[in-house]
Amino acid sequence: MVFTKLFDSERRVIEAAERLATTLGSDPNHTVAAAAMDTAGRIHEAVNVYHFTGGPCAELVVLGAAAAAGAGPLVTIAAAGDQGRGLIPPCGRCRQALLDLHPDVTVAVPTDDGPALRPIRNLLPDTYFHPDADARRIVRFNKRYYEDIAAGRKTSTVRHDDPIALGSAIFLFEDDAVHRTLNGTVTGIERHRLDRLTTEQARLDGFTSLDEFKKGLQDHYPGLPSDAEVDLVTFTIEASDAVR
Template sequence: MERRVIEAAEALARSLGNDTNHTVAAAAMDTNGRIHTAVNVYHFTGGPSAELVTLGVAATAGAGPLVAMAAAGDGGRGLISPCGRCRQVMLDLHPDILVAIPTVAGPQMRPIAKLLSDTYFFPDAQAERVFRFNRRYYDAVASGRKTSSVRWDERIAVGLAIFYFEDDAECPPLRGKILEVLRYRINGLTPERLRLSNGGTVEGYLESLRRHYPAMPADAFVDVVDFHVASSDPDHA
């Protein structure tokens, strides 16, 4: 579903014509699956890129945190990567957004943090965080039956977050709170650390985790994330 931003950006780019002031189109998707689009404003004083205009359009529509962004050039140039300034702004304002980039293997969705490793974080951005789930976990999370998740190579922060269920418009986002993030090496995981209470085994859990993260090394560190949905979190405003 998030790849819809690529189609939206490319469609808008094809409509731009020969206006040299507007040569790039961008599209962003919010946690409710809405697509927001805009174009750049070229000017010698440093007009804003299409991605930045799109952030403003989305904010005007009350979109909240964004989960995906894509940009495309006019004249059939297709998908293009964001410039450094756009990457920094997206990282600070929407730190959990996925960004479409062109590769030799075709378009790929990459976490914005992967496009700006070891970068500076603006401390006053106050960005609203997004915690992603596979859609099959919606009922368990919404009911409060599922209150932990194991993640690898993701930047998870303690605090309020929107729980977003990928690739399913029928699963609306939930509000909740990340309570704790505990890091362990894989070989140090135990049933207790994995919160296994239904007879599951560490080996079975790791087999499923490796399917989800095929690039995860055998000696990786993983994060055990404890959370609450808003309905079960009395401290959530």
């Protein structure tokens, strides 16, 4: 999945990496800059440390810098090269580390049409998963759903090709100017064919009819076939985050 239309927050991450890259001089030990945003909207920056023993890439250094700042799970990451090289994709080692430590991060990559954001899992398909990584998960929502989720009016979502894990997660409302998040728990995941969903399931997701529900999904996932498999995800939020 390629996100060709970027959120303002995603553009800020890319711009931060590119801006830092322009400050790198002729030192051959520091040639790539990286920036990463956490769920609070903070941007962390770092540069690579080249060394013949295998010094870390900028993406790995920025993971450490973010952890030192108590960032928690990261939302978006980008890297840029010095001497005007612009946005660059992560190497294989960085992809594996990102997938294990921040499995829901999106990564900025260059394309013929400009920067695009891709889920890290799409950059490393059929990969090994480090079983002890114990990463905090993120579930992304459109920012317009914040009030309904906080008030308990919306307790489910339907996703396509968007792996979500059972258990606790940070609910992130994308491109929200005040970076609001909720702490929640994914309680159930059921796979259905799109053409076999029911009106009751549509209403659980806040739609008034099945046709409206299917149209909303196909607008969100352009080209989604009528017989596609989708996941019906149910969730709760922590009582302390609920709006009464």
